[in-house]
Amino acid sequence: MSESVKITSLLHAAAEGFEPPTTPDPATLRTRARRRRGAQRAAGVGVAVLALIGTVTVSIQREPARRGELTTAPPATTQGTGATAKDLSAYRWSELPVAPIDPRDQAALVWTGREMVVWGGVTRDGHILADGAAFDPTRSQWRPIAGSIGVPVRYGATSLWTGAELLVVGGQTALDANSRNGVAPAGRGGAYDPAADRWRPVAAGPTDAERVLAAVWTGREAIVVTSERSVAAYDPATDRWRSLSPIPEAAERELVSVVAVWTGGQLLAWALWTHRDISPVTGSGKIAWGIDLFSLDLATGQWTLRPGQGEKPIGVKVAYWTGEEVLIPAAGVFRGFSSGPAAFDRYGLRYDPGTDTYTPMRHGPLDDGPPESYWTGAAIFSLSHSIVTGPDPMDDRDTAAWDPSADRWTRLERAPAGVTYQTPLLWTGREFLSYGIQPARFGR
């Protein structure tokens, strides 16, 4: 390992070991601003500056903050016959037509089978938005969608496509000076029916006040796991929530994140936990962490710990069900609230739920980033958001595809500047769509 790579990894390890508060208390900023040159007008606006900066894309970010602030659940599953790695190698990036709504980040985003629907989010100047639009890729046309009357505005929401509606739960709403970190839960969720172009509020549930760690669509219900480790199912047909057994992780362990996937018959949930036992007097003690896999049988409501055979994951960010196995692309090394050196030569894992066995995937050219990864139905598509020098170099927005049948990676065309890790990609079955500051598509 070269000296520059080594020192880069040491600095990243040190920075990741520091757990900063997520946002300053607005009251603190207000006091500070007054102290400095009596700038009273800087008071609330200090927070606005943060909001502005919060939406600025920054290319050098080895690992997006994952500890404790996973507000948007990863896409659950994408099944069916999709583009292979060979198909993707012929794809090219291009810009989408200008949308009839303001550019935004952290919007709710789903593919309906016909349109990409975008709603909510936050602008670069910190305005939380209540409008949305839908893009039809076959016509290459946008249309504005109906206003979300009765559904609180938000950003960072969890969004699912139920087959008939865009379901939006969780997320944050306007700055709240009374809350600890300056943001407030968004409250009640909402559902948008694109056929009727109409919104409806969702019944009150656990996601109104708790952070959503994971959400999957089973075909009938949305199963949601929250930061308070409660698990609930929402049935859009009856507009009712029902409580399920909580994840049976030990009580003293704090759930940092949960990655869930629906396999068609059961819910698999990787719980990433940590436990701090630090003396407030001496400052010394222990930090423990781990990743446990549980399965939930919806028929019995029982969770089962799956100990796993073979090489177990050291980090999990997203998981995809292929119809036969679960793919766990390479992720950052999870160390709870502890820290350690950056890891190299990372790789993803394949998990067979039938035998409870993990097997490694071949190391990918972007795995050390690690990248954002998506499943097309026949290949994993990876998008880097890291700059790594040394023997296995990568630039941000580099892309690659993994062929599951050959266990082989292929580098693809680099994404344009408007596509970042803050901008989720949507797989339509034919191409990727991206809606961020500059909407883009990756297809033939």
Place this chain on the structure above:
Amino acid sequence: MADRYGALVRTAFLLTADRGHAEDLAQASLIRTFQAWGRLHDTAAAETYTRTVMARLAIRWGRRRWRAEQATAHLDCVAVIDAAGTVDDADLVMRCLAALPGPQRAVLVLRYFEHRSEAEIATILRCSPGTVKSRSARALAALRSAGFLNEDGSEPSTYRGVSP
């Protein structure tokens, strides 16, 4: 918003090598960004501007507040062993960073954490590229002497573990 604030404070943590000063530095830099808002032609440059302010302020504050820091070619570091029995490298790195003079620390952070070029660093820190090179060389020499950059991966010579 939360993500970017956390990233700013993490950089401030590296620049100050002090948990307590990190948030002070980030917030002071954000307030200066607000005060300069009218001069920013591109709001997308707000974070870049804030990071530049942070690097300059870190050095200035270091001169004013942390005069106890002494340049050193030998770093004495104490590691903490975590619950899994592995050495917490981050803790060790921070102790060593804290032992570096502020300007050298700033060059290391800008060069290897923010991946800035020497020319960019010279502009940010308002010094010559030659000064950037020499500060970088001295900081790396200090880290080498502490055994951090051993090619064989062996432990630093000053390493000693502390059981939890």
